[in-house]
Amino acid sequence: MGTKVTFDFSKAAGFIREHEVQAFEGIADAAKEVLVSRSGLGSDYLGWIDLPVDYDKEEFDRIKKAAAKIQSDSEVLVVIGIGGSYLGARAAIEFLRHGFYNNIKKDQRKTPEIYYAGNSISSSYLQGLIDVVGDRDFSVNIISKSGTTTEPAIAFRVFKEMLEKKYGKAEAAKRIYATTDKAKGALKHLADEEGYQTFVVPDDVGGRFSVLTAVGLLPIAASGADIDELMKGAASGRELALNKPFAENDAMQYAAVRNILHRKGKSVEILANYEPSLHYVSEWWKQLYGESEGKDQKGIYPASVDLTTDLHSMGQFIQDGSRIMFETVLNVEKSRVELTIGEEPVDLDGLNYLAGKTVDFVNKSAMNGTILAHTDGNVPNLRVDIPEQNEYYLGQLFYFFEFACGISGYVSGVNPFNQPGVESYKKNMFALLGKPGYEKEREELLKRL
């Protein structure tokens, strides 16, 4: 087992020659220089670079206190947010906590059930969650950097009303935690007006880079995970990313290799995991890379699969369909649990040859076999090795991907820190909803529907 998150592209040797990576050193170093000297596009949003060592300690303490209060007075925590105000917390909680976190008995878990809202506009989802909360004690963490995003704003109206009906306005206000801009936006104004405890999304940290701010930290702490260790891990990831030379710099090597493959015509990157608890790490990663690189008609399309599950569905395409992709496998080296396969007196299912072996041995064999099969099917396979599923390595992993993303975005000549493309659907939605100020657009759109 390794002692850090490590990038390994040795199995892609048939697709990338050693000198190609060496040749990329200058390009990657130049991109790093632009990033760390804060001289490139989007440099107002680089607060995440130093976040693991330079964060608001007083607020960090308040986060822990708020988490403890939620744990003591709530059976359920509803976390409301979308995109960067949602995926990091969920990725961390699922990665770190019990696989059936919400279903295990409260006396074993000692922390609230956690559900997510405001990540769609589905009325059945909202009603379903209202039913699940039922008449139990609950709290709400509303998270929105802008404070104006439609999905979380609607969900918040619903759960705010539910809280106020149950507890009265004053007590409800003590159960609402608002994570938003320090000064502006509708949510900040509402929070000040109603007296909610607030936490800050720093101006210079964009949503998809915000998991190590209160955005991620409050729900993660409420789940019982250790946020000190998470920050320590991220700080170690930062050290490695900032100080290791290119040849030993995992994040820079990953950025380089994916760009080399892109330039050879691989326009899709599939992030694959072999642990269901990593599903939301992939969702977080897709937003990180998709919003950062997919612009100006450029970028690698970030996709993901959960394996071995999807080997029985998407596996066909990866092995044998259009050769447009490479694959990056998230490999958890040491499984959290060892389960041994038993021996049957009569070997009807033919599995006795595995008796005494662990389920994880079978999983790793599936992984190693698949890496080679996909490689033989002309899908370059890269690997990110994660020693164990704990807070420290997750912090490192977050930083690894964030740093590589900044480098990679600059290498491909885009501003990795804006997302102008997401406004188009919003404009149309507001026009169709009849939002004041959108009258002309509304007329035009109605003609087209």
Ligand SMILES: O=P(O)(O)OC[C@H]1O[C@H](O)[C@H](O)[C@@H](O)[C@@H]1O
């Ligand atoms: O935190 P918020 O301002 O509510 O934004 C939530 C998300 O929605 C936006 O539309 C952006 O595309 C995302 O980058 C952002 O993370």
